[in-house]
Amino acid sequence: MGFKNSLIDYRDNKKEFGLDIAKSKLICRILFSIDKKFNWNLPFKKYWIKNFETKEKLVLEYLEENYNYILxxxxxxxxxxxxxxxxxxxxxxxxxxxxxxxxxxxxxxxALKLNFENKDIVVIDETNIKEYVHIPNQIFTLWKSGRISNQLFSDIVRTDLLFYHGGYWVDATCLFFKKLPEMDSKFSVFYAKNLIDFPSDYNYIDIKKWEAYFIYSKKNNLFFKYLNDCLIEYSLNNKLLIEYLLMNYFAKIGRENVIYFNTQDKMVPTNNTQCEILKRSLNSHRDEFEISEDTYFVKLSSNEVYSSNKDSLFNKLLQKNKLNNEMENL
Structure with a gap:
């Protein structure tokens, strides 16, 4: 993002969220951009990373103050x-x-169809979404107008589906390479948890503790009704998205304040610990990275190109799914 756009965002954030949040977000954006250019090796990290902790604290305080009535x-x-x-x-x-x-x-x-072969897989798109969700028309209008981003809208959709229908939410860029154990009888909720450190994790609140791109839930789980209520209320009352992973903030607030939500979280075991860090080794030789037993998928980027070399780790994962011969037809 260019300097001019950063200043425009700072001005808009200051108007909607106040000086402290606007200033903190700007500082963190600059630091994150520089660290990325340094290939995630910007010196003195233990000092400058405190800015991200400050940002999280300020955003949490804002959300708690303005949406405490839902909690x-x-x-x-x-x-x-x-x-x-x-x-x-x-x-x-x-x-x-x-x-x-x-x-x-x-x-x-x-890969999803191969590893969830006994499940009812539903692809949600613009043509069928209203058949499944209970989202107010005003939210659809705000999304179509561009005031609600695809990211925020998809979080509203996923929490709605998980509450009213239950099942698995799997982001479209999750590449599964082996079958999951059955969740139905064991957990009321399940998600990727306790991920291994990865270079940009400091920029996203609770990203290693609670991952939203892979979630299982039983139908009628009020944790997702709570999240859905928060996201809809926020969308109706705010013009700007205070943070990219807004849902993670509301999830943290819920887990820390509602005993039942906290109890559910404690029952989720450590799992899929390498689903992020694994992505960074997909172009390496297949034997350079040992995949942990608890990891069933890797989170890809939608448009990134991965190695087609037969000795690459990426190709090894495709072989696990026997997808090598089907790649040319996609």
Missing amino acids: NEYINSCLNTDKLEDSNKVWVCWFQGMENAPYNVKLCYE
């Missing part, structure tokens, strides 16, 4: 867990339609 509804209500129901659904979303998706997304979809 209180869940703190003070009796959370009925008797209505939790198993679900056979797998939700994957590409708004433009899978036929128009880039190569990596199509590849991930083929």
Whole structure:
């Protein structure tokens, strides 16, 4: 992002969120950009990383102050867990339609079908979304107008689907290379947790503790109703997105304040610890990286090109899915 755009964002953030948040976001954006140019090796990290901790604190305070009334509804209500129901659904979303998706997304979809072969996989796109969700028309209008980003809208969609239907939400760029154990009888909620450190993790709140690109939930889990309520209220009341991973902030607030949400989180074991760091070794030799037993998928980028060399780690994962021969047809 250019200097001029950064100043425009600073001005807009100051107007909507106040000076402290605007200044903190600008500083962090500059530091993140410089660190990326240094290949994530900017010196004296233990000193400058404190700016990101300050930003998280300020954003959390803003959200707690302005949306505490939603949280209180869940703190003070009796959370009925008797209505939790198993679900056979797998939700994957590409708004433009899978036929128009880039190569990596199509590849991930083929792998998904192989590893979730006994599940009901539903691809959500612009043509069928209203058949499944309970989202207010005003939110659709704001999304179509561009005031709500695709990122925020997809978070509203995923929390809606998980609450009203349950099942698995799998981001379209998650490449599964082996089958998951059955979740239905073991967990009311499950997500990638306790990830191994990766270079840019400091920029995203709780990114190693709670990953939203792969989630399983039973139907009627109020954790996702809480998140959906927060995201919709935020969208109706704010013109700007305060942080890219807004849902992670609301999730952290919920886990730390609602006993039932916290209890659910503690029951989720460490899993898929390498799903981020693995991406950074996909072009390496297949034997240079040992994949942990708890890791079932890797998070790709939608348009990044990965090595087709037969000895690459990426090719090894494709062989696990027997996808090598199908790649040319995607």
